[in-house]
Amino acid sequence: MNIPGAHKIKNLFLAARARFPQNEAIILAYHRIFAPKTDPQLLCTSPRNFEEHLKIISQHYNPISLQALGKATKVNKVPNKSIVITFDDGYVDNLLYAKPLLEKYRIPATIFVSTHYVNKKKEFWWDELERIILLAPALPEKLSLSINKKEYTWLLTNQKKHNQHLQKWDVLQKPKNDSHRLYLDLHTLLKPLSFEKKEIILQKLASWARVQNKARHNYHVASHEELIKLSRSPFIEIGSHTVTHSNLAAQTQEKQSYEITQSKKYLENIIKKPVNSFSYPFGTHNDIGTKLPSMVKKTGYALATANYPNLVTKRTDPFLLPRYLVRNWDGKTFYKQVEKWFNGE
Template identity: 30%
Template structure:
């Protein structure tokens, strides 16, 4: 929500632009709670120009910035929450990894580390020192759309992909190895923390908002056995429902990663619907456990409205 100094995944939206986006939605679209949208799909009663607003992970800015603006415009939203970080100071591993590789002032010139059976090696050369030009290059880089812009960024992407596939204990073990290579302690930055338990509970008190499941540890579900996937989903939902006294009826797959076992589990566990990161419009023929979503970038009202109209062409 609040724009961080760096946004390589192009996911942050400024409060000013978010408010403009809400104004567009309020004026011209039917904004529904996600649960109602999913139920309408099941009954094949979904109409065009229907929108649901979602947030993933459970960052504190969802509560601090998004909640008041959604309340101001009386618009519903669903917050898919990764429960393992709630009430802790810990950053998500990908945020710390980004800081370590892309923005540490000085790194050792070479690295050789084995991750999940893959040997990762690199010689940073002159990039071991983060000068102004390299810092600026990394700040402007959009990893979601662009190829790596430096040796450091190529190394970051390779390690990010390998770590994404691991269970959380192994992720943290590898991250500690990287911290030791860098020579820095674990990162704790307030701008990257998740909601507190109290913030989560306060969010859930408002009937405008739904709390959805997003696993305990933000695992890429499709890389893991069905038994582990089930544990992550059940423990996450149990925690959320216990803390909020609200049902977690919907699920968002972390990273948008899932497989046929994941979808079967979502159905068996009684989730009403599950959402991917695949950019496809939801229709009355959408699969309940493969529902698409569109990533909204940091767009002011005119550009945002243009994107909405483009997406609506497929309705």
Template identity: 25%
Template structure:
């Protein structure tokens, strides 16, 4: 009741706009390396709270409402980025049980046995025997991994060094890191084409997220456009329907994507696109730069306060 009361006070007549939640993974159970990562029980609780505080709709419907100036009060949408297999295996049944829609933004280059570069780093550090990962020969330092805390520090340090490298250089460095590690890594972290179809036929929307999840601002314009267009086409080939929505990889305006990439999404036939700028979408927002945020808080009061704070936050969409 507290959460709903806050929302009603902050959104008279629906003027406070659209709250869009970002998820990436929903694990079947807690991961010791990432104890704050959402698992099935957390997600179930989140959906209970979201339903009690918001009017949840599909993102495509919300985009059309914003464009028409008809967004209802306390409107909210649920989104997932990247295309992890647990989205279909764990999140989908929970969403269906709650009768709630969501949009899944899928990077197509990792479907059917692929793995995102950051997950390669994570799984290498997770599975490596205790001791040291010495990557100093490739400029990535030496990392002691004798405890869970040390493994967490190694993951953070390695990803921090790799994240904003040019895509080809980053992938080359990750490949060399795998060679140094010398251990087998999982090939079932990301969805299969069949699971993308399962989400679509299960009432969820599928959105574009490029092919290889690059930082678009770091690519030449022609390559950035190809990443967006080819990802869209691959998903349309899988589901047999138009893909109307797009999520910018990483999604920070002005750093991860630029005005030229917003123009590309319009030109390529999307109806709207989402960033990772915090705040609530308004009637006057550009529907190709809708803000989103992550519902991190686990207690009911903190969760409600974050929702209220987000509604009053002016998203920084400067590009």
């Protein structure tokens, strides 16, 4: 049907859209607000630096909640220069150090929790791997291991010297000794395995390295009571980060469905509130695949966050929200970085 004047209205609309820039938002991905001696995966932002980030956000940007942004993408109204804060994994330091600061600056945040680890005082597999391989005082000189029916052998002739483990090393640096190389190899080999297979291998590694299987202080996910304390804050939303933090794309469909559904039910049962946000573990394109977003949507979530960088606009799929990974930057570096992101750099 040809409505008289419709063409003119469309042209006016296009001209108006060209005059006003696209409204854009940034979702930040944090993990821990903590200042440990070693942080090989670069998951920690110190409480001091985090407070500087919050000051910058409240002075220069428009902090909004993840749910508000999700709704905004659905009605084509993303507030310009908005910033959303998210945390993956559910570490207890989110309660101890992040919550008081978020409340002080009145900035909302979403915390994604992997539910298997709730109430367990158990480290995540990457933290266990760090403790066993990088923090053991000394490792035996040879490791033979069968992973997924393949045999692997490592010789550790160039090992760290006494106390060298206290030196800072992270995965963005080149490996400096055989322990670093072994840690990187094992991280790659363990990542796609099921939770159960990882557990068996980590136990073997701990006894090989003669390391006790004991979680470090504050290296665990929030307990039931701690999750309830978090969820009672008007600034905090609890979201799901699956049950076991498995690489979903590498699992069977049945397992994927369990991870997505069960974690939601579990959290809702504890916090007595609907859980509407989901975060894909690891979250790269390869970790998500093509079928997961619709599975997450069907389960009843309102949105899901990935882990590759991009700006959020009204065209962004709410089940594939991109995020920018934040490192342990001081306020000045953080501000520069966020400006770069908003400029599309």
